[in-house]
Amino acid sequence: MLKLDHLAVAATDLEEGRAHIESSLDATMQPGGKHANFGTHNMLLGLEDGIYLEAIAIDPDAPDPGRRRWFDLDDFTGPPRLTNWICQTEDIDAALALAPAGMGPATDQRRGDLHWQMAAGENGHLPLAGTFPAVIAWGKAPHPSTRLASTGIRLERLIVTSPVADALRSNLRHVLADARIVIEQGEKALRAEFATPSGRRVLE
Numbered sequence: 143m144l145k146l147d148h149l150a151v152a153a154t155d156l157e158e159g160r161a162h163i164e165s166s167l168d169a170t171m172q173p174g175g176k177h178a179n180f181g182t183h184n185m186l187l188g189l190e191d192g193i194y195l196e197a198i199a200i201d202p203d204a205p206d207p208g209r210r211r212w213f214d215l216d217d218f219t220g221p222p223r224l225t226n227w228i229c230q231t232e233d234i235d236a237a238l239a240l241a242p243a244g245m246g247p248a249t250d251q252r253r254g255d256l257h258w259q260m261a262a263g264e265n266g267h268l269p270l271a272g273t274f275p276a277v278i279a280w281g282k283a284p285h286p287s288t289r290l291a292s293t294g295i296r297l298e299r300l301i302v303t304s305p306v307a308d309a310l311r312s313n314l315r316h317v318l319a320d321a322r323i324v325i326e327q328g329e330k331a332l333r334a335e336f337a338t339p340s341g342r343r344v345l346e
Contacts, residue, residue, distance in 0.1 A: 159197030188290025
């Protein structure tokens with residue numbers, strides 16, 4: 143019912159997020175766009191297997207959206223880092239019915255000609271100490287990965303460290319099957335390991 147869609151690196155400044163990803167993976171990101179509903183903007187990097195990576199930050203030129211921004215960006219401090227993973231579904235209502243409490247409703251989002259539905263937690267906070275994935279449904283919209291240049295970069299492992307690892311495993315057991323995703327007990331953190339044209343690389 144769920145499959146990995148993309149990974150998000152949060153930053154206080156989008157250029158800092160871009161630089162963090164590019165130096166970590168020895169790759170060049172592409173322009174993304176603005177998310178009017180949340181007052182954020184992003185840049186993107188295509189990965190193999192139909193997934194992608196985004197750097198996301200509060201857009202300093204956007205008006206206050208009048209709501210808490212997704213991915214805890216209102217409370218984000220410190221250097222850019224990998225903070226969130228996002229899974230896609232073909233039936234977002236069914237996916238949310240099986241998700242833990244606190245996912246919040248699915249909302250309609252738009253960036254340019256892209257349109258999707260997404261649930262990213264109540265008041266910007268995802269459940270299970272922020273380690274449950276956000277859920278996205280693209281419907282008939284084109285997937286962003288189809289518009290991104292090939293980089294030859296392939297995700298090998300995504301290590302999700304959670305203070306409630308057992309609960310996270312339990313909630314995902316029957317809805318997500320992906321051998322690349324490893325759940326470990328500990329303070330919240332994400333670590334992604336990649337095979338790239340320039341060798342093995344890690345993004346944290």
